[in-house]
Each structure stands twice: as structure tokens, then as C-alpha cells.
Amino acid sequence: xxxxxHNSRCSxxxxxxxxxxxxxxxxxxxxxxxxxxxxxPQLRSLQKKLGKSAAQIIRINDPKYRNLxxxxxxxxxxxxxxxxxxxxxxxxxxxxxxxxxxAKPADLVETLF
Numbered sequence: 001x002x003x004x005x006h007n008s009r010c011s012x013x014x015x016x017x018x019x020x021x022x023x024x025x026x027x028x029x030x031x032x033x034x035x036x037x038x039x040x041p042q043l044r045s046l047q048k049k050l051g052k053s054a055a056q057i058i059r060i061n062d063p064k065y066r067n068l069x070x071x072x073x074x075x076x077x078x079x080x081x082x083x084x085x086x087x088x089x090x091x092x093x094x095x096x097x098x099x100x101x102x103a104k105p106a107d108l109v110e111t112l113f
Contacts, residue, residue, distance in 0.1 A: 005036075005093040016092040016103035023110060037086050043079050046093065049100035054078035057090050057102070064088060 004020060006013045038046065047057060054075040059065060064085050070078055082088045092103045096112040103109045 003095040005089065005091050005095075007091050010091060012104045012106070013092040015106035016094060016109055019103070019106040019109045020094060023113060038083060038089070040079060040083050043082055043089075046095070046100060047079070049095060049098060050093065050102060052102070054082075057093075058082055058088050059090055062088055 002020065004013075004017060006017060008014065047054060050057060055078060058070065058078055058081070060071075065071075065081075065088060068081055068085075070081055073081070090102055090104070092106075094101055094103050094109050094112060099112055101108045101112055
């Protein structure tokens with residue numbers, strides 16, 4: 001199964017979705033990140049699959065990021081902010097088997113196959 005953390009209003013997300021559809025016949029699950037709340041353990045698992053720090057998976061240009069003053073925050077604080085405000089999670093993220101990629105640009109999806 002393939003999971004895509006996706007926002008249909010985001011052009012990067014749409015490009016990643018098209019790329020996935022073009023290269024993989026596997027069924028995939030669309031998830032609107034603004035509607036889907038990850039738990040802290042789920043987010044930690046996703047972070048591990050991505051191989052990225054919490055600071056690398058949060059949307060730093062979002063006003064909420066600045067309002068929460070997360071630029072100097074520790075990993076756990078950043079992850080909790082993403083749990084509390086799911087739209088702060090960078091997207092699109094594509095998960096396939098035990099690996100994940102932040103598909104920005106969309107061609108990075110190919111590294112999963």
C-alpha cells in the first residue's frame with residue numbers, strides 16, 4: 001500500500017500524485033493533511049522513514065510556525081506543534097513500504113521504486 005500525505009490545493013502535491021499514478025500500479029491512499037491528524041507516535045514513525053529532523057518536516061514559511069516561535073525549538077516541541085497543527089507538516093510526503101520521501105520536487109517519488 002502507498003500513502004500520500006497530500007493537499008489538493010498545493011501544486012507540489014498534485015504533481016507528486018500524478019507522478020505516483022504514472023509510475024506505480026499499486027493502490028494508493030489519498031490523505032488531506034489538513035483533515036488527518038497524526039498522533040505523536042505516528043509522526044515519529046514518519047519522521048524516521050523520511051530520515052529527516054523535525055525541523056526539516058515542518059513548513060517554516062507558515063505564519064503559525066513564526067507565531068509559535070519554533071525556529072529554535074527542540075525536536076519534540078516541533079513534532080508536537082505538527083500534531084497540534086497538522087497543516088504545518090511539509091507535503092507532499094509519499095510512503096511506500098518502509099520508506100518515505102518528501103516529494104518536492106515530484107521526481108523524488110521515483111526513489112521509492
